[in-house]
Amino acid sequence: MTVAPVLERDTLDTVAARIRAHVVDMCAGPEGGHLGGAFSCADVLAALYFSVLNVDPLRPDDPDRDRFLLSKGHAAVGLYATLAERGFLPVGELAGYGRPGSRLMGHPVRAVPGVEMPTGSLGHGLALGCGFALAARYAGRDARTFVLLGDGELQEGSVWEAAIAAASLRLDRLVAVVDRNGLQLTGPTDGIAPMEPLADRWRSFGWAVRDVDGHDPEQLAEHLGSAPWEPGRPSVLIARTVKGHGLPFLAGRGASHYVTLSPRNHARAVRALRADGAAG
Numbered sequence: 001m002t003v004a005p006v007l008e009r010d011t012l013d014t015v016a017a018r019i020r021a022h023v024v025d026m027c028a029g030p031e032g033g034h035l036g037g038a039f040s041c042a043d044v045l046a047a048l049y050f051s052v053l054n055v056d057p058l059r060p061d062d063p064d065r066d067r068f069l070l071s072k073g074h075a076a077v078g079l080y081a082t083l084a085e086r087g088f089l090p091v092g093e094l095a096g097y098g099r100p101g102s103r104l105m106g107h108p109v110r111a112v113p114g115v116e117m118p119t120g121s122l123g124h125g126l127a128l129g130c131g132f133a134l135a136a137r138y139a140g141r142d143a144r145t146f147v148l149l150g151d152g153e154l155q156e157g158s159v160w161e162a163a164i165a166a167a168s169l170r171l172d173r174l175v176a177v178v179d180r181n182g183l184q185l186t187g188p189t190d191g192i193a194p195m196e197p198l199a200d201r202w203r204s205f206g207w208a209v210r211d212v213d214g215h216d217p218e219q220l221a222e223h224l225g226s227a228p229w230e231p232g233r234p235s236v237l238i239a240r241t242v243k244g245h246g247l248p249f250l251a252g253r254g255a256s257h258y259v260t261l262s263p264r265n266h267a268r269a270v271r272a273l274r275a276d277g278a279a280g
Contacts, residue, residue, distance in 0.1 A: 043239075047224060
């Protein structure tokens with residue numbers, strides 16, 4: 001197995017910027033896509049795939065690999081962009097997203113190299129992660145399992161059933177990341193089902209918890225790379241993010257949840273990302 005490479009010329013910030021640029025292009029296609037949630041987790045994906053995960057694009061089914069599950073499967077465009085940047089599939093294939101005959105569907109499927117399980121029926125990813133972590137233990141493998149959840153998804157009772165199971169089974173090779181962008185399809189998460197103090201809730205279920213800036217990929221890589229943080233406890237990183245981060249006309253707005261960018265807004269988005277990169 002080969003660990004995700006140390007970036008020689010690029011930084012994690014520039015990788016995240018390229019992921020967002022791919023997402024913008026895919027969301028300008030005829031099917032559109034879940035731009036907001038893909039943008040909010042782009043830095044997490046960059047940190048995982050380019051600094052943390054023990055994966056090899058040439059051997060996507062290596063039994064010793066780390067596993068990653070995108071529980072918030074509607075952010076598939078972000079995962080596809082990341083997998084392409086990491087070498088699991090050709091970057092050119094992204095242009096066919098959502099088109100007839102493409103394996104790049106609205107939610108991830110196993111036909112895409114690097115995708116472990118179909119996801120997107122919210123509330124199931126953490127339980128699947130428990131299964132992968134437990135299987136690795138029984139097989140005597142040192143692999144870790146990472147699960148990325150949306151914060152609105154935490155309203156599903158199955159998430160907390162899985163959280164109880166993970167702590168009870170002492171699955172300390174299981175790491176959850178919560179994309180805490182504060183918005184879901186129908187509005188602000190706290191206006192629908194308040195969940196703060198979120199860190200304390202996870203601690204009460206027996207998890208080791210860290211609460212960080214979700215748009216600082218270097219910090220994300222440091223925390224995720226050092227898990228497990230406490231022996232015998234699963235770890236959860238609460239990543240404080242902004243939906244649509246990087247696009248001033250969509251950032252922090254519910255309208256970013258699913259968009260089909262018109263040619264004009266596609267051009268606006270491209271200009272905004274370029275300006276953000278120049279400012280950085």
